[in-house]
Amino acid sequence: MADELFVPLYEKIARKNTIQRSLDITLLFLLVSLLGYRLFCLNNHGLPWFIALVCELWFTFNWVLVVNCKWSPVEYKTYPENLERRFPELPNVDMFVTTADPVLEPPIIAVNNVLSLLAADYPADKLACYVSDDGCFPLTFYSLVEASKFAKLWVPFCKKYKIQVRAPFRYFFGDSEPSSTDGNLEFQQDWLKMKAEYEVLARKIEEAARKSVPCDLTGDFAVFCDVERRNHPTIIKDDTLLNEFGNSEELINSAVQALKGKKGFPNNLSNSLEAACKVASCSYEYGTSWGTKCGWIYGATAEDLLTGLKIHAKGWNSALHMPELPGFMGCTPSGGPEAMAQQKRWATGLAEILVGKNCPIIATLTAKLQFRMCLAYLWILFWGLRSIPQLCYAALPAYCILANSHFLPKVEEPAIWIPIATFVTYNLHTLREYLKAGLSIRAWWNNLRMGSITATSAYLFGLFAAILKLLRISETVFEVTQKDQSCDGDDPDVTKFTFNESAVFVPGTTLLLVHLISLLCLSSKLPTPVHDMHGVGLGEVFCSLWVVLCFWPFLNGLFERGKYGIPLSTILKSAALALLFVHFCRT
Structure with a gap:
């Protein structure tokens, strides 16, 4: 009978990680090299160079947190057949x-x-x-x-x-x-x-x-x-x-x-x-504390993350469990007002935690949270704050084209290979992770694209909502979002991006219009070689085209009608902001 108490319920297996670690270190080295090059040449360049430096500092710091979280991946092999042997009286x-x-x-x-x-x-x-x-x-x-x-x-x-x-x-x-x-x-x-x-x-x-x-x-x-x-x-x-x-x-x-x-x-x-x-x-030690210690009583909309943080601060450990995908009942829309509302709510909650009394840094300083667990939470929290650096970085190519400036080395300079290698390595690295997880190239591209869209729109509004709450100007509210009843993979419309008159779509539409205007202005200067245009380089043109590709659903939305089209009011607001941006670049 005593042996039954030691029957394992799971086995933790360390996963071979040589290739992933090599790619992580390579990417970190490239990011640090790019920062070093920018600092070395800072005095010879203007505002775009400095903005790129600040944004890349943020990206590098975030990547250090990412590497910490995924440095030693493990897999859990479970033995459910041992459950009754270990616990004759299941809870x-x-x-x-x-x-x-x-x-x-x-x-x-x-x-x-x-x-x-x-x-x-x-x-x-x-x-x-x-x-x-x-x-x-x-x-x-x-x-x-x-x-x-x-x-x-x-x-x-x-x-x-x-x-x-x-x-x-x-x-x-x-x-x-x-x-x-x-x-x-x-x-x-x-x-x-x-x-x-x-x-x-x-x-x-x-x-x-x-x-x-x-x-x-x-x-x-x-x-x-x-x-x-x-x-x-x-x-x-x-x-x-x-x-x-x-x-x-x-x-x-x-x-x-x-x-x-x-x-x-x-x-x-x-x-x-x-x-x-x-x-x-029965709901046990933590189940009975809902409403007094757990839940939205924390004062943040990301109560699930706060509950996990509180539990970990008490010494609990977590194990990742990923059941087969068909076991999931629900369906998440690929993009649209509901997805944006959920992302905004999530970003607001992350910002509230970071600046509130439950910040993981405070829990670590008071010896309630392990340092590495703190870094994992900081990665999640800082991920919600990436809207401003990502928006600035996405707007830089258009600014440089319109202002005849540049934020990347010229094509003829050897240093151009640093950002090229960084871009290629990062995308191949993430693509490899998707393929290794059994996902498709299309899934990788959709998530990469949606990451850019949500960061520059929903996350931006989520950050503003948290700032307004911090300044006691307004309170955050829990918004119930529309849920889809069907997720038929054969439906051609199920993955289409939908819009409404929410202000959350203004930044993305503005960003797209700015890049379209900059590329249109550039085409009027042809056939002059691109790399000879008063500082505008081929790298800036490629980055501008890349942003347009990432925001392709918004480009389609300019010409669609109904829920798949961007409302006229949003287009007019975005057009006004885009013209202001162009005027600023020209002055």
Whole structure:
């Protein structure tokens, strides 16, 4: 029996890292060389050279933090079969699903989340799922009541056939359809039955969503009558279902809470979780502290990062767990207002942490956080502050073309090979990481492009929001974003960038217009050789073209209509700013 206590649950395996370390060091050497060259030639150049130096200092510092975080990568080989041997009495597990608005976050998404969690490969009597609806909508409760009926069929089906993709809308509309040659007739029949049942569930929820009142507000639904969204008492609904399947019991415990802060107070997720923990059957040392020590009570929108920081400061360690991608239920849009809002919220939270009382530097100085863990948090926090250096660096090529200046060595100078080697090495390095992770070149390019777009737009507004809060001019608010119901890979529009009239799209549109104007002005000077134009070099022209490529979705948006087109108001604002920039460059 004593030997059972030492049965390993996982094994930490050091990953060979020779090539990656070589590339990391090479890139760091190139960055330091570029800084050294800029400092050596600083007196012979003007403002663009100095701005490039400051921006590259930031990039180099950030790269040092990146190298620290990925210097010694490890992989975890897990042994779930040893779990019951190690712990004959498995602990209770409580899972939380949060939602706030059935229009922006369709209930079918929350339903699929709950169903995928309930069907997890874990003893059913030790598994509970709690759904927090901060908007107090009867539609959410109605959807979950109907989903609980479907769960009585779905959970046994998943466990009987060991289904890994447990979110129904992913499973039935993916590649799981049994073929006609499949010899398992029972599975084919069960599959068709389950799909029909899920379609009935989805249709009921869809029809309820079309009504002003989704159902009769009587019985269990009576508490939702005449509820004021921003000022109502806590509503807790507990729905426990017991389903017999063979010799096993499937316990489905789904508590629906519709919570909201008192009038005059901001939407506070920690309030929801605090109430949820009062209902929970076990939530342990840190679970019971939600609402008093964890959550948005910290005063920042990045409460997840703050919770991790607090836990690490108490001596906890973390392990990276990356399940197979099909196991994920949700879908993140490739770009658009929702993605920008999420990135802005994230950047605001990072800035709030860095300048607040929970800064990891303070935790390290008070001996509450390991130094290397502090560097890892600083990398994340400084990543959210990269908007200004990246925006300045992206605008430099256009400025140099318009002002007949340069921030890169001339083509004929040997030093030109330093920025070229840096650019090539960095992009090949990141591409290699994507390919090694099993991702495509297209995924690499999309993420590289979106990194430039979000850094110069959403992150910029997030930084301003944090500064306004620091100066006590305004408070940050938690914005609920629109969630996609479908992520069909065959849909040609699913990866298209969408726009609205939000000011977050003004910087990107302005930057694109500035580069288009600069390239247009340059073309009017041809056929004069580019490298002979009063200091304008071929490097600046290439960088300007690169920025246009990165902001290609904005270029498409100038000519599209509807949600795929940039609104006229945004174009006019950006055009005015672009003309001011051009005037500044010419003076």
